[in-house]
Amino acid sequence: MIFSKIDFINLLPFHIYIKKNIKSNQLKSSIEYKKSYPSKITNSFKKRKTHSAFISSIGSRNENFLDFGIIARDYVDSVLILPNRKNKDDFQSKTSNALAKVLKLDGEVIIGDKALKFYHDNRGEDFIDLAKQWQNKYNLPFVFAVLCYNKYENRLKKLTKNFDKKKIKIPQYILEQYSKRSGISKKNILDYLTKIDYDLGYKEKRALKLFLKLTKEKGII
Secondary structure (H helix, E strand, O other): OEEEEEOOHHHHHHHHHHHHHHHOOHHHHHOEEEEEOHHHHHHHHHOOOOOEEEEEHHHOOOOEEEEEEEEEOOOOOOEEEEOOOOOEOOOOOHHHHHHHHHOOOOOEEEEHHHHHHHHHHOOOOOOEEHHHHHHHHHOOOEEEEEEEEOOOHHHHHHHHOOOOHHHOOOOHHHHHHHHHHHOOOHHHHHHHHOOEEEEOOHHHHHHHHHHHHHHHHOOOO
8 A cells, every 4th residue: 555645744643643553563564655745645646656645635526535634723824825925826735725716815825844934933924824714714624635545445444543633642753853854843843733633524524525616616626
């Protein structure tokens, strides 16, 4: 099973769980990891070069997925638009670019760890949190990605069935690695992770369905 991994802080608890879980069973030898950013992983999945991955929501249309996603219920701090800059998409995320258009917001879109660093380092510049803006408008959480599969459904279900974000403890050495790589303090990383959820329930599926409906109406596919 080829599993593509979004190598951002927001999936750190999930990947720690997977790594630990794989060590305890025979799945270890049957999983091949591929790391990249959301839009590239989505393209790879669409071409069936990977079997499962967290796929950008806009790319999840007509795909099979489990009840897992990358979800924000309030401010997320890592998906921003800078209204005082020229319109510019972030090449790493088709979903965030589409969200800005759905919300009719102009400016430069930035996402991921670089956006989180910007949030902490540039409080003097105006920015809009896209997840919060969506919530304000539709009173729903925003689903940035969902865990899709095109093969090995049962294997993926077995691998993920006991995942519980609240029970995941991130080792200090891994926090240190991510902090050094991103330039974001360990404290800010941990604070940020409290704003990310992974369980795809009724409201989240409603939100995803609405987002896909709105993007289709605007011709953003």
